Amino acid sequence: MLVALDHIVVAVRDLESAARHTEALLGRPLSWRGEHPGAGTANVLFRLENTALELLTPAGDGPVGAGVAARLESTGEGMVALAFATPDAAACAGAWRAVGLGPRGPEDGLGRDTESGAIRRWSNVYADPAATRGVLLFGIERRSPPDVLPLCEPRVAAGAAVGALDHAVVLSGNVDASRKLYAEQLGLRLALDRSFEARGVRILFFRVGGVTVEVAGPLEVKVDAPDHYGGLAWRVPDTEAARARLVEAGFDVSEVRAGAKPGTRVCTVHSRTCGVPTLLIGPEGRVPEAESSP
Template identity: 30%
Template sequence: MITGFDTITIGVSDPSAAISDYEILLGQDAIHDADHSGGAEFALTNTRLRIQQSDQLGVCRLTFAVDDLSATSQFLTRLGLLDPDDSLGQTQSLNPVNTRSLNLAISGAAISGAVVSNNEQVDRITGLDHIVIQTDYPEHTGFLLGCQLGLDLRLDRTNSDWNSRLLFFRCGDAVVEVYHPLESHTRVHEDHFFGITWRTSDIAAAHQRLLTQGVTVSDIRKGRKTGTAVFTIKSHTANVPTLVIGASSPRD
């Protein structure tokens, strides 16, 4: 079964520039690929972020950590989500024909679920809070995530003021959020990754650090979740819509 997030992959046209940007954004040094392919990873408390050159720009792959790769592989193969011929290695790609065109994978590597981070200062990004998938068919995407992949649906909320229906699926200690715009004029059958929200232990300190380092950010504002505050990062994201979330201060 899926136990959490293993890796989020962002595709970019200029890996060197994007890696430098994310070193600033996350507040840590990248771990560069040993084969000098130009890619790099960042270790966070509950996932890894990978930056690599790709024709598919933005978030281009989501890999889940599983506790038993063999059993999970067999189960997903029976559901038609995994090709038996591809069921080799510690990371296995699901069939995008049956995942609403989302590039999903599972990993049973030993380091899955044991991600470490060199984050020690409170103004750093500590981990993933949630990743957003946009869909025009929320029931179909919900069936994939909940019934087939076994993620726990915690909330299904429709709000006309936000022009959206939101479904929240728990995955480890983070969330996959499904976003459905209510007033979509043309329905698209394929889903796509939309954006990322990162966590920090001190949102005011993180906000100030990014400002000091030349990152364009919004003002801190009240989060939709009680007791939280958020701000938007408008640069250094490789064009991935990005928020940072943390606990609000008593005076907020």
């Protein structure tokens, strides 16, 4: 029923500033600059190889904008939702109803690109946050051709640009409950369930459409607190080149270090990430010069 991670939604206060910072972070221009008539929001979208990133801000009157404004007031900028692609929103709603996710919808949506005038249409199904441990999850059926949202091509050397999403992180207060949600109710494939006794942490990896949803939480549940989003890890061909590019652009970035996954090198981006904890992850070794040119 869920075939991919369609996009990640990030709430921001200043859309223009957030868009500039994200273009610099990814090394790619935005794919879409739009508005949602009647919803009270404006957005920009970056379409990457395996998902898209949406920056969303209140704009005018509307129920969605009011909700985003309330979120910004209470907790600030950051990740607010994961949207999973489904080929059939009505069937998704029925399946979610059957497993106790209390869905709302399908609800048809429309977005207009404010520069080109292009229109995108979709149908969303929202799981009840009370049934998803407090995080917003929804299914989306796209009803417009994929090329209406073009892939954003690199503006920098390909080796130094973000290419795709590696994983999105959910921090769980009760990993057993979260495993039931993502594996049994949402139907995502569980690829890893591993406990780290020394750290007191248990980690689950769920795969969908070439992306991993990582769920991490304590081995011992003392308080069954709600889940919340914990950040994004972006794939780069050359971690050292990506770090050097960001440092030159004025970002605060950690030194490159060995990743938790063998054969990887990572660095953490500490600034200009719209409140999203951000990791860059790439393979060991540098990309040959011929492969890193635009």
